[in-house]
Amino acid sequence: MASSNFIDYVKINCRSGAGGAGSLHFRREKHTPKGGPDGGDGGRGGHIILRGNAQLWTLLHLKYRKHVKAENGVPGEGGRRSGAQGEDVILDVPLGTIARNPDSGEQLAEITEHEQEVILLPGGRGGLGNDHFKTSTQQAPHYAQPGEPGLEEWIILELKLLADVGLVGFPNAGKSTLLSVMSAARPEIADYPFTTLVPNLGVVAYRDFKSFVVADIPGIIEGASQGKGLGLRFLRHIERNSVLLFLIPATSENIRQEYNTLLSELRAFNPELMDKGRLLAITKTDLVDDDTLTQLKKELPQKVPVVFISSVSQRGLNELKDSIWQLLTATEPV
Structure with missing residues (x-):
């Protein structure tokens, strides 16, 4: 195989998804004009996940994929309806792949088994809707949480072949x-x-x-x-x-x-x-x-x-x- 096809080192920019905002909503129906808060929770942002794949032996498929971005979570809705989670991004890598922080050199993850999954960057948590904040003294909270932001980092993926x-x-x-x-x-x-x-x-x-x-x-x-x-x-x-x-x-x-x-x-x-x-x-x-x-x-x-x-x-x-x-x-x- 030509040397250009064996890639054992790549550096990619990864960004996990932001969490969806919680809903600030009050139940309003014909027979219940003061139905109270019913805002649903926002969905979690998508993770960036590394997954071991025994069929791969090089990082070639990631060589030109410089930016990886997961989906944001969907905001919550009234009626206590939670927003959908952002879709995760799964990066298949060969066994023996290590993820490192390019600045500190810290090892973030190591993949040694087929289908082993490691969350490299977690998605932001979804915010809670105002339904969670009602109390006996505050029955109509005008507050809902925003979603947590996602994380963005440059990551080095380095392959060390597994052999006896x-x-x-x-x-x-x-x-x-x-x-x-x-x-x-x-x-x-x-x-x-x-x-x-x-x-x-x-x-x-x-x-x-x-x-x-x-x-x-x-x-x-x-x-x-x-x-x-x-x-x-x-x-x-x-x-x-x-x-x-x-x-x-x-x-x-x-x-x-x-x-x-x-x-x-x-x-x-x-x-x-x-x-x-x-x-x-x-x-x-x-x-x-x-x-x-x-x-x-x-x-x-x-x-x-x-x-x-x-x-x-x-x-x-x-x-x-x-x-x-x-x-x-x-x-x-x-």
């Missing part, structure tokens, strides 16, 4: 190829850097009809946490993953150094990423001989589980799946 495993690596580490052989996902694959311009999701089948979701995150480069390359834009998606799968080719000059650089970029972006389960896969092992692999094992980091794989020959893929599943089901992060 996030693939982390420099460009051309083999992330897209691995996703294509482990799942039905078909990301673009080529022999040049930054082939992956948008995150891709794939469902990986496991033993006994189990499965887990893998996200291919666009390649990180040194300095991504400071905004270099494509990494900064997509690093937020890694925050949602339970396990981080680091991919480094067997042909790399210094595997330990590459691994430490990747860790440093993640730590600089969000130190909490260091608490996630980690697994290191040495990719493209079909391109080196056994003696080279033996030498590589001496250079590997000691504090992370390591699996040697080849997406082309499918070497080590079952072992990789087992290791991932073990991490996903572990009670404590590795």
Whole structure:
């Protein structure tokens, strides 16, 4: 899918509806000329609501919808007739969407389940009609409440993909190829850097009809946490993953150094990423001989589980799946 179709950040102006005014009305009928107050209540203004939709995976449908306005409530009427509520505006969003205040950065809502609904901006309450204000000492109140105004705010909607495993690596580490052989996902694959311009999701089948979701995150480069390359834009998606799968080719000059650089970029972006389960896969092992692999094992980091794989020959893929599943089901992060 073209990168222009993956939108993970939008800023929209939202305005909820104002409440309808209560009615100032007195009952006037032929046989009851002094029938007393019977003003009805105004209707509530329309809400702005976020709703989770598992069929969506991007905020593209909201990219050009800069202003969202809910209906105002209808004023009350005589005969104690209440006004109709203003129609709510429901914004369907992908699972993993967060709403933030653009000024304070405060998180206002988070959508993680299908059909989950959160009122982003409530509509104004309708005013009470004068029927509510009659008393034994004031039987003809000439007062009814106005409706409450609606709320208007700019809102940032930010998507963080929901996946069990996030693939982390420099460009051309083999992330897209691995996703294509482990799942039905078909990301673009080529022999040049930054082939992956948008995150891709794939469902990986496991033993006994189990499965887990893998996200291919666009390649990180040194300095991504400071905004270099494509990494900064997509690093937020890694925050949602339970396990981080680091991919480094067997042909790399210094595997330990590459691994430490990747860790440093993640730590600089969000130190909490260091608490996630980690697994290191040495990719493209079909391109080196056994003696080279033996030498590589001496250079590997000691504090992370390591699996040697080849997406082309499918070497080590079952072992990789087992290791991932073990991490996903572990009670404590590795």
